[in-house]
Amino acid sequence: MKLIEQGLRLGCGALAALAGIALLLMMVQTVLDVVMRNFFGGPIEGNLEIMSIYHMVALVFLPLGFVEMRHEHISVELVVRLFPSWLRRATEVLAYLVAAVFFALLTRQTWLDAVKAFEIGEILMTSMLIIVWPAKFSLPLGFGSVTLACLLHAWKAGTDPDFDPTPTSPDASPDPS
Amino acid sequence: MDNVTIGAVATLIGLFLVALRVQIGVALGIVSFFGIAAILNMRAAWGIVTAVPFNFVGDWNLTAVPMFLLMGYVAFSADLTSSLFRAMRILLSRLPGGLAVASVGACAMLAAASGSSVATSAAMARIATPEMLRFKYDPGLASGVIASSGTLGSLIPPSILMVLYGYFAEVSIAQLFMAGFLPGLLSAVLFAGMIITRATLNPSLAPPVEESFSREEKMEALREVWPMPALILGVLSGIFLGWFTPTEAGAVGALLAMVLATVRRRMSWAVLRDAVTRTITGTAGIFMVVIGTVLLGRLMALSGLPNALADFMLSWGGDQLTAILMVVVLYLILGMFLDSIGILLLTLPIILPVTQTVGIDLIWFGIILIKLLEIGLVTPPVGLNVYVMKGALGTLVPLPTIFRGVGWFIATDVVTLAIIIAFPILSLWLPSMMLQ
Numbered sequence: 001m002k003l004i005e006q007g008l009r010l011g012c013g014a015l016a017a018l019a020g021i022a023l024l025l026m027m028v029q030t031v032l033d034v035v036m037r038n039f040f041g042g043p044i045e046g047n048l049e050i051m052s053i054y055h056m057v058a059l060v061f062l063p064l065g066f067v068e069m070r071h072e073h074i075s076v077e078l079v080v081r082l083f084p085s086w087l088r089r090a091t092e093v094l095a096y097l098v099a100a101v102f103f104a105l106l107t108r109q110t111w112l113d114a115v116k117a118f119e120i121g122e123i124l125m126t127s128m129l130i131i132v133w134p135a136k137f138s139l140p141l142g143f144g145s146v147t148l149a150c151l152l153h154a155w156k157a158g159t160d161p162d163f164d165p166t167p168t169s170p171d172a173s174p175d176p177s
Numbered sequence: 178m179d180n181v182t183i184g185a186v187a188t189l190i191g192l193f194l195v196a197l198r199v200q201i202g203v204a205l206g207i208v209s210f211f212g213i214a215a216i217l218n219m220r221a222a223w224g225i226v227t228a229v230p231f232n233f234v235g236d237w238n239l240t241a242v243p244m245f246l247l248m249g250y251v252a253f254s255a256d257l258t259s260s261l262f263r264a265m266r267i268l269l270s271r272l273p274g275g276l277a278v279a280s281v282g283a284c285a286m287l288a289a290a291s292g293s294s295v296a297t298s299a300a301m302a303r304i305a306t307p308e309m310l311r312f313k314y315d316p317g318l319a320s321g322v323i324a325s326s327g328t329l330g331s332l333i334p335p336s337i338l339m340v341l342y343g344y345f346a347e348v349s350i351a352q353l354f355m356a357g358f359l360p361g362l363l364s365a366v367l368f369a370g371m372i373i374t375r376a377t378l379n380p381s382l383a384p385p386v387e388e389s390f391s392r393e394e395k396m397e398a399l400r401e402v403w404p405m406p407a408l409i410l411g412v413l414s415g416i417f418l419g420w421f422t423p424t425e426a427g428a429v430g431a432l433l434a435m436v437l438a439t440v441r442r443r444m445s446w447a448v449l450r451d452a453v454t455r456t457i458t459g460t461a462g463i464f465m466v467v468i469g470t471v472l473l474g475r476l477m478a479l480s481g482l483p484n485a486l487a488d489f490m491l492s493w494g495g496d497q498l499t500a501i502l503m504v505v506v507l508y509l510i511l512g513m514f515l516d517s518i519g520i521l522l523l524t525l526p527i528i529l530p531v532t533q534t535v536g537i538d539l540i541w542f543g544i545i546l547i548k549l550l551e552i553g554l555v556t557p558p559v560g561l562n563v564y565v566m567k568g569a570l571g572t573l574v575p576l577p578t579i580f581r582g583v584g585w586f587i588a589t590d591v592v593t594l595a596i597i598i599a600f601p602i603l604s605l606w607l608p609s610m611m612l613q
């Protein structure tokens with residue numbers, strides 16, 4: 001189990017690093033666009049489309065698993081806190097399983113969608129042609145990683161009495177480096 | 178079951194799942210999926226959950242969210258912020274309750290530049306509250322002022338809540354930014370006025386601080402403090418003068434924050450890495466809720482529930498003020514349990530069609546909503562900012578004391594809210610200037 005967890009953490013971290021690169025590229029390309037428009041008469045062709053389709057999609061979906069590993073998905077704790085501890089653990093497991101089912105459905109659907117886009121070689125026609133399909137693989141990657149992370153957390157919530165599903169828990173970032 | 182009932186049942190089940198600690202985005206998404214399947218069929222439901230995430234996120238306008246987050250986190254990680262309180266203190270310490278007034282000013286500026294109420298309160302709790310306690314300030318005041326003033330950033334532009342609201346309500350984000358400026362300023366001024374009045378009437382709340390600063394110290398403070406105002410002014414004036422759009426402003430602001438951090442010799446690999454990690458975590462978290470909201474919006478449109486609610490309200494008389502007051506009550510209740518982005522996104526698919534039916538100005542309405550969300554951040558029992566304060570302060574001030582201290586600020590905020598509702602011109606004057 002420990003090994004699975006470390007592997008998952010590593011994989012999620014790598015996807016998050018890609019998202020970080022997309023974030024910085026987005027900043028640089030937007031500023032370039034502003035500079036070009038104000039001083040050189042026109043924006044860069046296709047820049048907006050690349051940022052929307054590639055950078056934004058990568059930035060939002062690739063880190064989903066990473067965010068779950070850090071327990072930073074947005075949820076409400078108030079009611080659960082009032083439960084006796086056995087009931088709280090049961091709802092925690094249930095909540096993770098519901099999330100895992102939802103994300104698994106999304107993984108399957110977006111994977112089929114990405115494969116279809118690949119097979120027809122989906123492109124976007126604006127002022128220039130932009131290949132869309134590689135961006136679509138960001139979704140099954142992100143949803144797949146968050147499905148696995150939710151299953152891991154369901155398992156931990158069920159077996160470890162000290163499991164703490166909040167962003168401040170030691171489980172969120174065991175390696176603070 | 179008719180469609181309206183399906184919509185209502187799905188919404189209730191969604192809220193129930195949220196209460197059981199299911200992630201908000203997942204809870205909304207899953208009930209929308211089954212709701213759409215019940216109204217149309219499974220095929221349509223599959224089609225919508227497949228298409229929405231990619232088509233919705235791949236939208237240029239929403240890039241403003243991660244960019245503004247990045248700008249704020251760079252400013253925090255590079256510690257451009259800690260000198261604000263010192264500078265404000267040097268300038269304002271002679272006033273009654275001067276340290277608390279200085280905290281309001283520093284918090285307002287910090288929250289505006291960072292777009293994060295929580296991050297502002299956490300940072301200022303460590304800097305300002307211990308100072309106020311050292312000078313024998315009332316612990317409720319010393320902690321309440323930080324928890325409350327941290328919320329000011331949602332109204333003072335740039336603000337991520339405004340970007341999201343503008344996107345969903347289809348109103349100009351630039352106009353929203355300008356509209357929020359005066360109400361935000363008013364909130365801060367009323368906070369300061371309330372503190373000064375209370376400290377004058379009861380000096381034991383905030384004993385006068387015997388501090389004098391030389392001219393050099395004052396100049397030094399100004400030199401320390403310029404990056405944050407420069408950042409805010411740079412971003413806002415660029416939008417106002419039309420050099421860049423509010424969407425692009427986030428990216429310009431993020432780069433500007435990095436440049437300022439470099440000039441102040443605070444930029445490093447660790448700072449960049451920390452800011453980027455926080456930004457992608459925040460972005461992915463927000464957008465999961467956004468995707469759930471969009472799915473819920475589709476279900477709402479199919480079910481006709483918002484129209485039924487609007488008809489119901491119109492049958493009640495349905496003037497604008499009634500509609501606004503109902504939203505005020507709804508938000509104050511939800512504000513006790515949910516954080517601001519959650520409330521905003523959860524309710525917009527339902528209340529926007531209603532407000533359009535009643536004919537409320539959507540810019541003004543947005544400012545009212547955001548003020549309500551600010552209040553919701555400090556109302557018990559959830560009051561996110563209060564818990565953040567508690568976390569940052571440790572055992573220094575007990576939780577009931579912080580809530581007691583916040584009470585005065587909530588009362589002041591209610592006055593501000595009444596003024597915003599009574600005088601729409603306060604919100605709409607600056608945007609109208611911009612059009613000309």
